[in-house]
Every structure is written in structure tokens, then in C-alpha cells.
Amino acid sequence: MIIVLKTQTPEKGIEEIRNRVLMLGCQIHESKGVNYHIMGLVGETSNIDPDSLKANPNVEKLIRVQEPYKMVNRLFHPDDTAITVKGQTIGGGSFAVIAGPCSVESEEQIVGIAEDVKKAGAGFLRGGAFKPRSSPYSFQGMREEGLDLLKIASEKTGLPIVTELMSTAHLDTFIENVDVIQIGARNMQNFELLKEIGQTNKPILLKRGLSATIEELLMAAEYVVAAGNKNVILCERGIRTFENYTRNTLDLSAIPVIKKLSHLPVIVDPSHASGLWWLVEPMAKAALVVGADGVMIEVHNDPVNAKCDGQQSIKPERFSELMENLKQLAVIQNKVMH
Ligand code: PEP
Ligand code: MN
Numbered sequence: 001m002i003i004v005l006k007t008q009t010p011e012k013g014i015e016e017i018r019n020r021v022l023m024l025g026c027q028i029h030e031s032k033g034v035n036y037h038i039m040g041l042v043g044e045t046s047n048i049d050p051d052s053l054k055a056n057p058n059v060e061k062l063i064r065v066q067e068p069y070k071m072v073n074r075l076f077h078p079d080d081t082a083i084t085v086k087g088q089t090i091g092g093g094s095f096a097v098i099a100g101p102c103s104v105e106s107e108e109q110i111v112g113i114a115e116d117v118k119k120a121g122a123g124f125l126r127g128g129a130f131k132p133r134s135s136p137y138s139f140q141g142m143r144e145e146g147l148d149l150l151k152i153a154s155e156k157t158g159l160p161i162v163t164e165l166m167s168t169a170h171l172d173t174f175i176e177n178v179d180v181i182q183i184g185a186r187n188m189q190n191f192e193l194l195k196e197i198g199q200t201n202k203p204i205l206l207k208r209g210l211s212a213t214i215e216e217l218l219m220a221a222e223y224v225v226a227a228g229n230k231n232v233i234l235c236e237r238g239i240r241t242f243e244n245y246t247r248n249t250l251d252l253s254a255i256p257v258i259k260k261l262s263h264l265p266v267i268v269d270p271s272h273a274s275g276l277w278w279l280v281e282p283m284a285k286a287a288l289v290v291g292a293d294g295v296m297i298e299v300h301n302d303p304v305n306a307k308c309d310g311q312q313s314i315k316p317e318r319f320s321e322l323m324e325n326l327k328q329l330a331v332i333q334n335k336v337m338h
Contacts, residue, residue: 001040001045001048001050001062001064002038002039002040002041002062002063002065002075002076003017003038003039003041003053003059003062004036004037004038004059004060004061004062005017005036005037005038005039005060006057006058006059006060007035007036007060009037009058013056013058014037014058016056016058017053017058017059018039021039021041021048024044024047025043025044025047026041026042026043026047027041027042028040028041029041029042029071029076031076031077031079033078033079036078038078040065040071040073040075042070042226050062063075067215067218067261068219068222069219069221069222069262070222070226071222071226071230072218072221072222072225072264073218073261073262073263074260074261074262076263077263080092080093080263080265081230081263081264082094082265083231083233083265085124085160085180085203086160086179088123088160088338090203090265090294091233091264091265091293092293093334093335094293094294094335094336094338095288095293095295095326095333095336095337096123096124096267096293096294096295097121097294097296097326098122098123098124098125098126098162098180098205098267098294098295099122099124099126099296099297099298099299099319100113100114100117100122100125100127100162100298100299101113101126101127101128101299101300101306101308101313102127102128102131102271102298102300102306102307102308102309102312102313103127103128103129103131103139103141103146103307104127104129104141104142104146104149104150105142105306105307106149107149107153109301110125110127110149110150110153111149111152111156113127113153113301113316114154114156115157116299116316116319116320117299117316118157118158118159120316120319120323121337122159122319122323123160123338124159124161124162124179125153125154125157125159125162126162126163126296126298127149127150127161127163128146128163128164129141129142129143129145129146129147129150129163130143130146130164130165130170131164131308132164132166132184132187133308138308139308144173146163147163147173150177160179160180161177161178161179161180162178162180162182162296163178163181164181164182164183164184165181165183165193165197166184166187167193168193168196171196171197171200174202178202179202179203180202180203180204180205180233181197181200181202181203181204181205182205182207183205183206183207184207185208185209185237185272186209186210188206188207188208188216188220189209189216194220194224194227195227197224197227198224198226198227198228199227199228199229200229201229201231202229204224204231204232204233206221206232206234207235207237207269208234208235208236208237208251208254210239210240210248211240212239214254214258217234217258218258218261221234221264232264233264233265233266233267233293234258234262234264234265234266235266235267235269235296236250236252236255236258236266236269236273236287237268237269237272238250238251238269238272239251246273246275246279247272247274247276247312248272248273248274248275249273250268250274250283250286252268252283252287253290254266255287255290255291255292256290256291259291265293265294266293267287267292267293267294267295267296268284268287268294269295269296269297270283270284270287270297271296271298271309271312271313272298272309274312275311275312276311277303277312277313277314277318280312280322281314281318281321281322281325284326285326285329288329288335289329291333295326297319297322298312298313298314299313299314299315299316300313300314300315301316303315
């Protein structure tokens with residue numbers, strides 16, 4: 001339930017409503033804009049008598065929220081959420097670019113790629129240290145050593161680090177060393193993991209599950225936000241369909257849909273969505289045009305010999321060209337690219 005307060009409501013009147021709602025066992029998620037002040041209620045809203053609230057002269061109107069997700073619902077927070085990490089913003093009118101290899105493979109590789117993508121204008125460095133591979137016999141990532149190498153690359157370039165967390169066992173290390181914690185598609189519904197990262201204040205990049213609906217993605221984000229962490233960035237990375245020419249099917253319509261339903265920023269990963277390097281550029285451009293707040297792109301200096309996802313990785317030179325094209329499109333779409 002949402003209480004929309006009259007714009008001129010004095011603090012005393014607001015406090016009165018707050019206390020009443022809290023006494024009835026609800027939690028309040030308040031959001032204030034230039035022309036609105038709303039209280040989003042979660043918890044035991046059935047205890048609330050709508051008629052008595054409506055009788056309060058400071059209440060403009062009451063809205064019942066039909067959707068199961070509340071805190072991430074745009075009704076609870078009409079303005080876009082923007083998340084800033086080390087001076088780089090995702091959401092709220094900017095277009096963020098996260099780039100780097102699928103996996104960290106060596107110091108030379110990650111530092112070299114980080115320098116290249118930084119020069120081309122990327123704002124964040126990606127690179128998997130702990131890799132969720134379909135086969136236990138495939139390269140599993142450099143693990144802790146990979147995190148150390150990401151740090152070296154980040155210190156050299158100033159790019160914040162985005163990397164995937166798979167287990168709560170590594171949470172403390174991630175809190176200390178990582179700037180944005182990625183939760184991969186395979187863990188989107190690992191609810192215990194979501195609750196744990198919800199208790200941190202690290203920005204979370206939450207990727208859409210392999211076969212997850214938009215509502216399931218928003219419910220996964222709700223777990224994180226409800227646990228206290230409001231810094232969630234959603235990521236459309238393609239879903240499973242009957243089409244098998246591409247690795248997944250990029251659900252571009254999810255972007256405007258999510259923008260309508262939620263205030264959280266949403267980016268697109270055209271690399272995992274398509275699985276083909278030559279589709280990355282057109283899909284990244286499409287993502288910007290349909291309103292995404294950014295893209296995450298796999299870049300590798302030597303895709304043929306990459307330990308993971310070489311087929312969908314673009315070389316630094318191609319990434320640089322893509323950035324030039326995105327910058328031009330950003331102007332037309334009124335998005336800020338740094
Ligand atoms: C990744 O970004 O490295 C990754 C494994 O992606 P996803 O979880 O979307 O498959
Ligand atoms: Mn990958």
C-alpha cells in the first residue's frame with residue numbers, strides 16, 4: 001500500500017501517520033521528490049483500515065500495490081535510482097559501460113585489457129575470478145588470485161571492479177576488494193545469497209536468470225532491497241527460448257518494461273545474450289536506443305585463445321569503434337557518457 005501525502009503536510013502530521021502505521025506492524029519506505037512525498041508500506045498492511053487513513057486531512061490518496069514486489073516498484077519510488085561508484089554513475093540519465101574479459105587469466109592480460117578499455121572510454125572493469133561454468137572440467141577461474149589481479153588492474157587504471165560472487169564464503173573478501181558485486185544468472189534465485197548481499201551496502205549487479213520472467217527478476221531484486229541494500233542494478237543478459245542460433249535470446253523489450261515497473265537502473269549484456277562477437281555491436285546499440293542505463297561487454301585481446309567465452313568477445317580495437325558509435329547514439333538519446 002502507498003500513502004500519498006499532501007504536498008504541504010507539516011512534519012508533525014507526517015510523524016503522526018508514521019507512528020500510526022508503525023504501530024500496526026508495517027515498515028515504511030519513504031520517498032520524496034520535488035512535488036511528492038509518499039510512504040510505501042510493506043508488512044502487515046492488512047491491519048490498516050484504509051477508510052481511517054483516507055479521513056486524515058494530510059492524506060492525498062491511498063494506492064494498493066498489486067505487484068508482489070514493493071520496494072523496487074516504481075510506485076514506491078517514482079524517480080529513477082542512480083548508483084554512483086568511484087565517480088561513475090549507473091542510472092538517472094547516464095549510460096555506463098562495463099568492459100573486460102570473461103575471466104581473469106593473467107596479470108598481463110587483465111592489465112592490458114583494462115588499459116585498452118579505459119582508453120576507449122569504459123567506466124568499469126569486468127573480469128570473472130570465480131566462474132560459474134556448466135562443466136566441472138572447464139576452467140573455474142583464478143579465484144582469489146584473480147581478485148588480486150583485478151585489483152592491480154583497477155589501481156593502474158582507476159576503473160572500479162565488477163566481478164561475480166558465487167558463495168557467501170567469499171563475501172568478506174568481496175566487500176573488501178570489489179566495487180560492484182555481480183550475481184550471475186545461475187544464482188539469481190539463490191535467495192540465501194541474495195539475503196546476505198542485501199545486508200551489505202555494496203552495489204549489486206543482478207543478472208536475469210536463464211529462464212526467469214521479468215517479475216522473477218524484480219522479486220530477486222526485492223530480496224536484496226528488502227534486506228537493506230538499495231544499490232541494485234539489473235541486467236538483461238538474454239533468456240532461453242527455442243531459438244538456438246544465438247546462445248540466448250536478448251529480450252530487448254524487457255528494458256522499457258522494467259523501466260515502467262521499477263525505478264532500478266537496468267543494463268544489457270549483449271555478449272552473453274548473443275554468444276556471437278559480431279552481434280555484440282548491433283545489440284549494444286539497440287540496448288542504448290531502447291533506454292538501457294548501460295551495457296556490459298566482454299573484451300579480450302586474444303579471443304581465439306581465451307579461456308572462456310572467446311566466441312562472444314570482441315577485441316579492444318573493435319570495442320573502441322563501438323564506443324565511438326555509442327557516444328554518437330548517446331547524444332541523440334539524451335544520455336550522458338563520460
Ligand atoms: C558473466 O557475466 O561472466 C556470466 C557468467 O554471465 P551470466 O551469469 O549472465 O551467464
Ligand atoms: Mn562470459
